[in-house]
Amino acid sequence: MVRLFGPLVGLFFAVALLWSFGVGAIQAIREPEPATAAHEFYKHPKEVEFSFSGPFGKFDRAQLQRGFQVYKEVCANCHSLKQVAFRNLTDLGYSEPEVKAIAKQWGTKAKTFDAKTGDAGERDNTPADHIPAVYYAGTGNPPDLSLITKARHEGPEYVYSLLTGYAEQPAELLKKFPDAKTPEGLHYNPYFANLNIAMPAPLTDGQVTYADGTKATVDQEAKDVAAFLTWTAEPKLEKRKQTGFAVLGFLLAATVLAYLSKKNVWASAH
Amino acid sequence: MSFPWANEYKPANPLTQWLDEKLPLPRFVYNAVGAGYPVPRNLNYMWNFGVLAGFCLMLQIVTGVILAMHYAANSGVAFDSVEHIMRDVNWGWMLRYAHANGASAFFVVVYIHIFRGFFYSSYKAPREMIWLLGVVIFLLMMATAFMGYVLPWGQMSFWGAKVITGLFSAIPLIGDPLQQWLLGGFAPDNAALNRFFSLHFLLPFVIAGVIILHIWALHIPGSSNPTGVEVKQESDTVPFHPYYTAKDGFGLGVFLILYCAVLFFAPNMLGHPDNYIAANPLSTPAHIVPEWYFWPFYAILRAFTADFFFIPAKLMGVLAMFAAILVWFFLPWLDTSPVRSGHYRPLFRKFFWILLVDVIVLGYCGGSPAETKYVLISQIAATYYFLHFLVILPLVSSIEKPEPLPFSITEAVLGKDEGAVLNANPAAA
Numbered sequence: 001m002v003r004l005f006g007p008l009v010g011l012f013f014a015v016a017l018l019w020s021f022g023v024g025a026i027q028a029i030r031e032p033e034p035a036t037a038a039h040e041f042y043k044h045p046k047e048v049e050f051s052f053s054g055p056f057g058k059f060d061r062a063q064l065q066r067g068f069q070v071y072k073e074v075c076a077n078c079h080s081l082k083q084v085a086f087r088n089l090t091d092l093g094y095s096e097p098e099v100k101a102i103a104k105q106w107g108t109k110a111k112t113f114d115a116k117t118g119d120a121g122e123r124d125n126t127p128a129d130h131i132p133a134v135y136y137a138g139t140g141n142p143p144d145l146s147l148i149t150k151a152r153h154e155g156p157e158y159v160y161s162l163l164t165g166y167a168e169q170p171a172e173l174l175k176k177f178p179d180a181k182t183p184e185g186l187h188y189n190p191y192f193a194n195l196n197i198a199m200p201a202p203l204t205d206g207q208v209t210y211a212d213g214t215k216a217t218v219d220q221e222a223k224d225v226a227a228f229l230t231w232t233a234e235p236k237l238e239k240r241k242q243t244g245f246a247v248l249g250f251l252l253a254a255t256v257l258a259y260l261s262k263k264n265v266w267a268s269a270h
Numbered sequence: 271m272s273f274p275w276a277n278e279y280k281p282a283n284p285l286t287q288w289l290d291e292k293l294p295l296p297r298f299v300y301n302a303v304g305a306g307y308p309v310p311r312n313l314n315y316m317w318n319f320g321v322l323a324g325f326c327l328m329l330q331i332v333t334g335v336i337l338a339m340h341y342a343a344n345s346g347v348a349f350d351s352v353e354h355i356m357r358d359v360n361w362g363w364m365l366r367y368a369h370a371n372g373a374s375a376f377f378v379v380v381y382i383h384i385f386r387g388f389f390y391s392s393y394k395a396p397r398e399m400i401w402l403l404g405v406v407i408f409l410l411m412m413a414t415a416f417m418g419y420v421l422p423w424g425q426m427s428f429w430g431a432k433v434i435t436g437l438f439s440a441i442p443l444i445g446d447p448l449q450q451w452l453l454g455g456f457a458p459d460n461a462a463l464n465r466f467f468s469l470h471f472l473l474p475f476v477i478a479g480v481i482i483l484h485i486w487a488l489h490i491p492g493s494s495n496p497t498g499v500e501v502k503q504e505s506d507t508v509p510f511h512p513y514y515t516a517k518d519g520f521g522l523g524v525f526l527i528l529y530c531a532v533l534f535f536a537p538n539m540l541g542h543p544d545n546y547i548a549a550n551p552l553s554t555p556a557h558i559v560p561e562w563y564f565w566p567f568y569a570i571l572r573a574f575t576a577d578f579f580f581i582p583a584k585l586m587g588v589l590a591m592f593a594a595i596l597v598w599f600f601l602p603w604l605d606t607s608p609v610r611s612g613h614y615r616p617l618f619r620k621f622f623w624i625l626l627v628d629v630i631v632l633g634y635c636g637g638s639p640a641e642t643k644y645v646l647i648s649q650i651a652a653t654y655y656f657l658h659f660l661v662i663l664p665l666v667s668s669i670e671k672p673e674p675l676p677f678s679i680t681e682a683v684l685g686k687d688e689g690a691v692l693n694a695n696p697a698a699a
Contacts (some may be wrong), residue, residue, distance in 0.1 A: 007661045013656040017656070020575045020649055028646070118526075147353070240364070255524060262519065268512065
């Protein structure tokens with residue numbers, strides 16, 4: 001039975017597949033998939049060397065603080081960071097009183113609701129609060145940035161490339177794809193998947209004044225905020241690598257012992 | 271059943287003697303994975319993967335049970351509760367990465383285990399039942415993994431759930447009501463998330479139950495071996511303990527090194543970035559792809575792009591995807607060659623390697639965007655997949671001339687078998 005019906009079922013699927021293949025192949029020859037501007041002009045993120053790259057990489061605390069400053073003074077106008085609590089900022093090297101002050105002085109206040117009177121109100125943030133959500137009414141939907149570097153391929157490089165990648169739309173693109181002109185209100189950026197992003201170039205030279213005296217070029221600001229957003233997405237990065245070395249060290253030693261014991265046990269059996 | 275020369279369990283002290291009379295659990299363990307289970311002496315490292323698969327299941331259950339203590343299966347908070355685990359739960363990041371990469375490790379191990387079965391024809395009599403139960407385990411694993419991937423409630427969770435449950439809508443007449451019944455709504459939402467969580471917690475224990483049957487069925491004929499020649503005499507076997515416990519210990523060490531290297535240094539390598547974006551029913555991701563271990567089957571699903579007579583392309587894709595796994599159930603009766611091991615089957619061996627490459631090609635296409643070139647390649651690869659199991663295997667079995675087999679496992683290992691010489695010459699006996 002199996003040997004009778006088996007080949008018939010096999011041939012059934014094979015013929016159906018080859019039918020699909022034939023139909024698809026003819027269509028592909030008759031009308032090939034049209035090239036798109038997004039397909040031809042999209043650029044992969046630039047190569048960037050970050051302090052946290054590689055198995056031994058660590059965060060640069062000064063860079064994280066600079067990146068936090070860029071977030072606070074620039075990005076936070078539109079983008080939320082709701083997975084991060086003020087108390088987490090001690091990881092960046094801030095002391096507890098400093099964190100308390102940062103929370104208290106944060107522009108967007110914590111929302112309160114008095115269950116007894118039904119009144120909505122506001123109060124200062126405390127270290128226990130998460131960074132308050134930002135509501136944005138303009139064009140586009142600014143994503144929450146807490147996990148952005150894990151939510152994109154090559155996240156830290158992507159953030160850096162996007163922030164430094166704004167340009168005039170190439171004449172070559174417009175010549176080839178006259179319909180692909182960047183629409184009014186959007187901005188050309190080859191590192192963005194469909195090339196046109198709602199966010200205008202957010203960074204300019206000297207937009208922030210770094211407390212540590214680092215020169216605030218667009219490149220520097222982009223790199224710092226990309227590093228900061230890597231920390232917000234993966235705050236346990238250093239602990240993870242550190243644990244990894246201890247675990248691998250133990251496993252390596254244990255596996256050598258296991259190998260020797262296996263060799264010993266089998267010595268008489270070959 | 272075991273071989274007559276199997277060591278017998280002899281309780282050494284009054285406590286184990288007492289226990290052996292009341293509840294012979296130590297005897298059971300001794301006979302299952304101890305010195306009381308004789309195993310062919312020539313097993314190679316491909317035979318380590320059964321134990322490793324069992325280890326992966328335990329790893330998933332232990333990490334999963336702890337994660338469930340901190341996770342909240344509610345579509346309003348599920349995504350944030352996973353981030354809570356990653357940030358605020360002590361060692362929560364390690365548990366979650368261990369669990370997510372543990373699923374991948376489990377599938378790597380099980381795929382090797384299955385392809386070991388293909389090459390050495392482990393499915394052949396008298397081991398058909400072990401094979402059938404193994405396919406059941408694999409199907410349960412796929413269901414469990416799929417539902418687990420929905421739980422973080424990211425974009426791929428949501429859209430994956432929508433696509434996979436959408437497969438059922440291809441069934442004529444009852445398709446749409448069936449999909450709504452499965453989801454508890456018109457689209458994945460809280461009802462679906464809750465039931466997936468419940469089933470994701472349940473199914474691993476069902477898998478554990480079927481594994482017990484799998485091992486029970488294994489202990490009746492005993493393990494197969496690389497020559498495919500059955501055990502004939504005591505010199506063909508060694509006791510499981512200490513020989514294979516030692517070998518499995520070393521194998522486990524190598525496995526853990528590779529697994530931990532990924533877990534601690536590239537924990538998101540095998541995941542999709544879109545799952546770090548909270549589920550949004552109003553925004554469809556550019557490319558919806560399942561986890562890597564489903565890619566070959568996903569490629570088969572997408573390979574049907576044209577209606578076949580009166581059968582819609584979508585229904586054909588769904589039928590083919592399920593058939594691609596169900597065909598394994600019939601392997602013991604499709605491959606009729608009396609020789610088991612691929613080492614002694616020159617023609618079969620070539621097709622085995624083609625199948626392996628074919629499945630990798632299917633996987634590559636399944637993980638790529640649904641562009642014409644990938645669809646065309648997967649159509650050819652899927653055609654070979656079905657022809658391999660349903661046409662080529664029966665054909666090869668009947669036309670192939672196998673190479674000569676060794677007389678016994680002992681001869682294969684030592685180059686000569688004293689017992690065989692004696693048997694061949696009755697006058698000398």
